[in-house]
Amino acid sequence: MGSVDRKDILAPQPTAVSESVSPALEIVGLSHSYGSRTALSDVSFTVSPGDFTVLLGLNGAGKSTLYALITRLYAHRSGTIRVFGAAIDRDPATALARMGIVFQQPTLDLDLSVEQNLRYHAALHGLPRAVTEARIVEELARVEMSDRRRDKTRQLSGGQRRRVEIARALMHRPRLLLLDEPTVGLDVAGRQFLLQHVRKLCRDQGLAVLWATHLIDEVGDDARVIVLHKGKILADGSVPEINAAQGTPSIRAAFDRLVQHGEPSQ
Amino acid sequence: MTSETVEIGSVPATGPIRLTAAHYLRCLEGVVRREWLRFLSQRGRFFSALVRPLVWLGIFAAGFRFTLGVSIIPPYETYVPYEVYVVPGLAAMVQMFNAMQSALSMVWDREMGSMRVLLTSPLPRWYLLTAKLLASVVVSVLQVYAFLAIALFWDVEAPWWGYLTVLPALILAGMMLGACGLLLSSTIRQLENFAGVMNFVIFPMFFASSALYPLWRVKESNLWLWYICELNPFTHAVELIRFALYGEVSWSAALVVVGFLIVFMVLAVIGYDPARGLVARRGGSE
Numbered sequence: 001m002g003s004v005d006r007k008d009i010l011a012p013q014p015t016a017v018s019e020s021v022s023p024a025l026e027i028v029g030l031s032h033s034y035g036s037r038t039a040l041s042d043v044s045f046t047v048s049p050g051d052f053t054v055l056l057g058l059n060g061a062g063k064s065t066l067y068a069l070i071t072r073l074y075a076h077r078s079g080t081i082r083v084f085g086a087a088i089d090r091d092p093a094t095a096l097a098r099m100g101i102v103f104q105q106p107t108l109d110l111d112l113s114v115e116q117n118l119r120y121h122a123a124l125h126g127l128p129r130a131v132t133e134a135r136i137v138e139e140l141a142r143v144e145m146s147d148r149r150r151d152k153t154r155q156l157s158g159g160q161r162r163r164v165e166i167a168r169a170l171m172h173r174p175r176l177l178l179l180d181e182p183t184v185g186l187d188v189a190g191r192q193f194l195l196q197h198v199r200k201l202c203r204d205q206g207l208a209v210l211w212a213t214h215l216i217d218e219v220g221d222d223a224r225v226i227v228l229h230k231g232k233i234l235a236d237g238s239v240p241e242i243n244a245a246q247g248t249p250s251i252r253a254a255f256d257r258l259v260q261h262g263e264p265s266q
Numbered sequence: 267m268t269s270e271t272v273e274i275g276s277v278p279a280t281g282p283i284r285l286t287a288a289h290y291l292r293c294l295e296g297v298v299r300r301e302w303l304r305f306l307s308q309r310g311r312f313f314s315a316l317v318r319p320l321v322w323l324g325i326f327a328a329g330f331r332f333t334l335g336v337s338i339i340p341p342y343e344t345y346v347p348y349e350v351y352v353v354p355g356l357a358a359m360v361q362m363f364n365a366m367q368s369a370l371s372m373v374w375d376r377e378m379g380s381m382r383v384l385l386t387s388p389l390p391r392w393y394l395l396t397a398k399l400l401a402s403v404v405v406s407v408l409q410v411y412a413f414l415a416i417a418l419f420w421d422v423e424a425p426w427w428g429y430l431t432v433l434p435a436l437i438l439a440g441m442m443l444g445a446c447g448l449l450l451s452s453t454i455r456q457l458e459n460f461a462g463v464m465n466f467v468i469f470p471m472f473f474a475s476s477a478l479y480p481l482w483r484v485k486e487s488n489l490w491l492w493y494i495c496e497l498n499p500f501t502h503a504v505e506l507i508r509f510a511l512y513g514e515v516s517w518s519a520a521l522v523v524v525g526f527l528i529v530f531m532v533l534a535v536i537g538y539d540p541a542r543g544l545v546a547r548r549g550g551s552e
Contacts, residue, residue, distance in 0.1 A: 071386050075541035086282065089541075094283040096388040105379030111307040112300070123296020124387035124394075126289025 022085035024049050024176040024208030025070070030079030032065055039065040040231045043079070047210050049175065052202045054219050055212040056255060057228035063212040064104060066228070067180045071101055083176055097125065100169035104180040104212075106161055110154040114145065114164050117153055118171055125172040132171070139167035143197065159190030166197065176208045177201070183218065191218070216252045225251065227258050234258045285389060293389050294397045301368075301401035315363060315409045316416065319356035323420055327352050330478075339480055341512040353422045354508035355477025357410045358500065361440045364406035366468060369447030372398070373454050385538075392535045395448060399531070402447075403440035410436055424511045435510035435520075439503035442523045445530035446499070452537025475501040476508075499526040 023046040030043040040062045047053050057063050069076045072088050072095075081088040083095035108117050115136050122132040140146045143163035153161060162182060169177060179198065183191040195218060201207045211218070219225055225242055227235040235242050235258055239251050248254040305311065331348035338345060375381040384394055414422075414429065424432070450463060472478075474494050481501070485492040495501050502522040509516040 071382065072540050073382060073385060075539075091282060093285055093388040093390070096386055097283045099386075101382070101386055103379050103382055107378070107380040107383050109300070109304070109380065111304050116300070116303055120296050120300045121383065123292050123299070124384065124389070126285060126292045126389070128288070128292065 022082065023047060024051070024084060025210060026080070026082040026085075027066075027070075028080040030066075030069065030076055030081060032069060032074070032076055032078075038231055040069075043228070043231070043233055045226055045233060045236055047176070047208045049208050050202060050206045051224060052199055052209045052220075053211065053224045053226060055210055055226050055228055056214070056216065056219060057212070058214050058259070060230075061214075061228045062231040063214075063228060064180060065231075067101075067104075067178060067212065070178060071099070072096065097172065098174055099176045099178060100172070100174035102162070102165050102169050102177070102179040102182050104182075104184065106158075106165070108153040108161055108164060108168075110152065113150050113152055114140070114156075115149050117164065118168050121168045122171050127172060135171050135173075139170050140164075142170075143167045157190075159186045159193070162186060162190065162194060163197075166194070170201075174207075176210070178210050178212075180212045181214070182211070183213065183215065216255055219251050227255060229259050283388070290389065290393065293387065293393070294400065297384075297394070297397040298401040298404055301398075301405055305405045311367065312409070312412075315360060316412055318363060319360055319413050320416060322356055322359075323349060323352065323417060323422075327420075337480075337482075339482070341509045341514045347421075349417075349420045350422050351480070352478060353414070353417050354511055355475070355504045357413060357436070357507050357511075358439055358443075358477060358504045359472060360409050360413055361406045361436070361503070362443050362468060362471065362500065364402060364409060365440070365443040365447035366450075366463060368398075368402040368444060369451040369454075369463075372448070372451040376451075391538055391540070395535060395538060396531070399441060399444045399448060402444045403437055406440045406444070407433070407436045425513060428511045428513050431513045432507060432510040435506045438520065438523050438527070439506055442499060442503060442527040442530065445527050445534055448534035449530045449537060452534055471498060471500040474498050475504055477501075477504045499523065502526075 025047040027046070028044045030040055031038070032040040043062075043066065055063055055066070065074075068074050070081055070083075070088065072092050075089060081095075084098050086094035086098070088095045109120070112120070118136050118139070119132055122135065127135070136149070137146070140149055143166055145160060145163050145167065148156060148160065148164075153164060156164065166182075177198070182198075183194055186194065198209055198211065199220075202209045213219075219239065221239055224238050225235065226233060227242075235245070235254070237245070242251065242254050243249065246254040246257050248257055327349045330352075342350070372381065375384075384398070385391065387394055411429075414424075414432075446467075450467065454463065474491065475498050476495065477500070481492060481495050484495055499522065502516075502519040505516050506519040506523050509519065
C-alpha cells in the first residue's frame with residue numbers, strides 16, 4: 001500500500017467514474033430528517049484516498065447525523081453513501097470493514113486495559129489472534145502509548161484516551177478514517193499531536209480522512225474544507241479556493257461570510 | 267469475483283469483502299471475553315448477584331416455610347422444605363437480574379456512545395446482538411452455579427446429575443430473559459427510565475410466577491392471577507430449571523421458553539435495525 005498518487009490533495013477534482021479506483025467516500029444527494037426536523041438536505045461530496053478533508057460546521061450543523069448515516073447507525077432513506085464503491089445499505093460489511101471511526105463521545109471501556117480494548121475491537125472485525133497482537137504493538141507505538149498497554153483506560157488522560165481510540169480505529173487497517181470532533185476536551189498539546197498524527201497517516205499511507213470539527217483553527221492552510229451549515233453544504237474546496245470564491249483573506253472570514261449568507265432566507 | 271479469499275486483516279482497497287465463519291467465531295469469542303473481563307472487574311456486581319438470592323433463601327424462606335406448606339408436586343417425590351422449593355425460582359431470579367443488568371449497561375453504552383463500537387462491526391447486527399446475548403448468558407450461568415453451591419449450606423441438594431442436566435435449562439432460560447432485556451434496551455429511551463423497568467418488569471414477573479409459591483395455591487385464591495402466572499414467561503423459565511435440576515424435562519416449559527426467546531429476539535433485532543428500529547427513529551443529539 002502507500003503508493004497512492006497525491007497530486008490532487010490540494011485541489012480535489014471530481015473523481016472520474018471510469019477510473020478503476022473508487023473514491024474512498026462518495027456521498028450523493030443525501031438527506032435525512034428526524035420527524036419534521038430536517039438534519040441534512042441534499043448533501044453530496046467525495047473524499048479520495050490520501051485526502052485530508054475537514055468537515056467544518058457549527059454545533060448542530062448536521063455533522064453527527066452525517067457520521068451516524070455513514071457508519072450505518074441509522075439507515076438513510078434518500079441519497080447514496082458509498083465507501084470504496086460499496087454502498088453502505090447494500091453491502092454494509094464491506095463498507096464498514098474499510099472504515100475506521102473515532103467517535104465524538106469517548107467510547108473506550110474504562111474497566112478494561114488498553115490492550116483489552118484493542119483486542120475487543122479486533123475481535124469485532126474478526127482479526128486473527130496473531131494479527132491482533134502484532135497490530136497492538138504497532139499501533140500503540142505509533143501513538144506513543146506502548147508503555148501504557150496494560151493500564152486501565154480509566155487511568156489515562158483525555159488526550160491519551162483519544163490516542164488509544166485512534167490506534168483502535170486503525171487496528172483493522174481501514175482505508176477511510178472518520179473522526180467526529182476528535183479534539184473536544186483536549187489541551188493544545190493534545191490537539192496538536194492528534195492533528196499531526198492523522199495528517200501524517202494521510203500522507204504516508206494514503207489514508208482518506210474526514211475530520212469533523214467546529215474549530216476553525218484546525219483547518220490547515222492546505223486543507224480541503226467542506227462547510228456544512230444547517231444540514232446543507234455551503235462550500236467545498238481547498239482553503240485558497242474558498243477564500244478566492246468568497247473574496248476573504250482567511251478561512252475564518254470565509255466561514256463567517258458563508259454562514260451569514262447561507263442562512264436559509266425563505 | 268476473485269478466487270482468493272480476502273482476509274479482513276488486510277483490507278484491500280476495492281472489491282467486496284466476504285466474512286467467513288472464522289470472523290464470526292472470533293467476534294463471538296471477543297464479545298464473550300469482554301463481558302467476562304467486565305464481570306471480573308466489577309466484583310460488587312458478583313457479590314450482589316449472590317447476596318440477593320441468599321437474602322431470600324436465608325431470611326424470607328426461613329420465615330415463610332411455616333406459613334406455606336408445599337404439597338407433593340412434580341418433580342418432587344416427597345414433601346420438600348420450602349427452601350428446596352424456592353431455589354429454582356431464585357436461580358431464575360439471578361438470571362433475570364443479570365439480564366436486566368446487561369440491558370441496563372446496553373442503554374448506558376448507547377447513551378455514552380460506546381454501543382457504536384459494537385454496531386459498527388462489519389458483522390451483521392443480528393449476530394452482534396446474539397453474541398452479546400450469549401456473553402451475558404455465560405456470566406449468568408456461572409452466577410447460578412455459585413448460588414447453587416452456596417445453597418448446599420441450606421441443605422438444598424439436588425441429585426448430582428441434576429447439576430449437569432440443569433445446564434441446558436439455564437442456558438435457555440438465560441437466553442430468553444437476556445433477549446427480553448435486549449428488547450427492553452432497544453425500547454428504553456433513557457437510563458432514568460430503568461427504575462420503571464424494576465417496577466413494571468422485574469417485580470411483576472417475579473411475583474406473578476411459580477418462583478415463590480406453587481401455582482395451584484395461586485389458583486385456589488385467585489383465578490385471574492393464575493392465568494397471568496401461566497402466561498408469564500418467567501414461570502416457565504422457573505419450571506424448566508426446577509425440572510431440569512432433578513433430571514427431568516418439562517417439555518411445555520421448554521416450548522414456551524423457546525417461543526418467547528424467538529419472539530423477544532426478533533423484536534430486539536427489529537428494534538436495533540438501522541432502517542426500522544426505534545433507535546433510528548429517535549434522532550441524534552448533536
